[in-house]
Amino acid sequence: MRKEQILILILIGIIYSCETNLNQNSAEYIPKEKWNNLNDLNGEWIELERDKEGYFLYDPCDGQTPEIIIDNKSILLKHQIDEPTKFEISEYNVTNDSILIKSQNENLKAEFIFKLIKQKKNLILFKWNFPKYKNQGKRVITRLKLAKKLRVVKNPCDIEKVPEQEFLPVEFN
Numbered sequence: 001m002r003k004e005q006i007l008i009l010i011l012i013g014i015i016y017s018c019e020t021n022l023n024q025n026s027a028e029y030i031p032k033e034k035w036n037n038l039n040d041l042n043g044e045w046i047e048l049e050r051d052k053e054g055y056f057l058y059d060p061c062d063g064q065t066p067e068i069i070i071d072n073k074s075i076l077l078k079h080q081i082d083e084p085t086k087f088e089i090s091e092y093n094v095t096n097d098s099i100l101i102k103s104q105n106e107n108l109k110a111e112f113i114f115k116l117i118k119q120k121k122n123l124i125l126f127k128w129n130f131p132k133y134k135n136q137g138k139r140v141i142t143r144l145k146l147a148k149k150l151r152v153v154k155n156p157c158d159i160e161k162v163p164e165q166e167f168l169p170v171e172f173n
Contacts (some may be wrong), residue, residue, distance in 0.1 A: 028145050030122050034096040038089075041070045041114055044144035045124070049153070049167040055123065055140060057147045060164050061157035068126070068141065072076060073113060077105055108132060117172055122146050125172045138170050 031040055044066040049058040054088055058065060063081035070076075077085045087103035098115045113127040117140070127138045142150075153167050 028143055030048070030124065030143060030146070031116060032121075033116075033118070035094050035099050035116065037090050038072060038096055038099065042072065044069050045126070045141045046144045046147045048123070048140045048142055048147065048150070050140065050171070051167055053151070055120075056151040056153050058165070059152060059154040061155040061162050062164065067144065076083070077099065102124075138172075140170055140172070
């Protein structure tokens with residue numbers, strides 16, 4: 001009887017260890033069916049572009065590919081050229097396929113929606129709304145670590161600045 005109890009404890013420990021490792025590897029984690037909580041968003045995200053072949057990582061001539069860094073308290077938007085903008089999270093609401101975040105900084109209030117794109121694995125629809133400027137938009141994003149597995153399109157500007165390339169619009173609502 002004692003050996004059986006030890007074996008059960010060892011199995012429980014192994015299962016718990018595997019679950020903990022899965023949850024800690026959030027750099028690659030995107031839920032398939034539904035968001036569990038705000039922690040699902042924590043980490044680094046990067047903007048993707050789309051052409052006739054699908055989604056890819058775009059390396060612009062000027063600046064960097066826009067990124068989003070999220071923790072439980074804030075959202076940092078790293079723009080292509082401008083300085084990063086940080087927002088403190090004031091409230092959020094988690095539904096099955098979306099997380100709505102209301103946030104602000106000293107100058108601006110913002111709303112962000114992160115929606116699972118169930119038909120496209122590892123893609124998230126990121127929507128923003130800056131009511132003060134009546135600025136709304138949407139982009140497709142993925143985890144930074146997952147984006148490294150995607151095709152990269154570079155817009156080289158070795159000698160002089162060249163116009164940025166244009167791509168297909170976001171196909172999701």
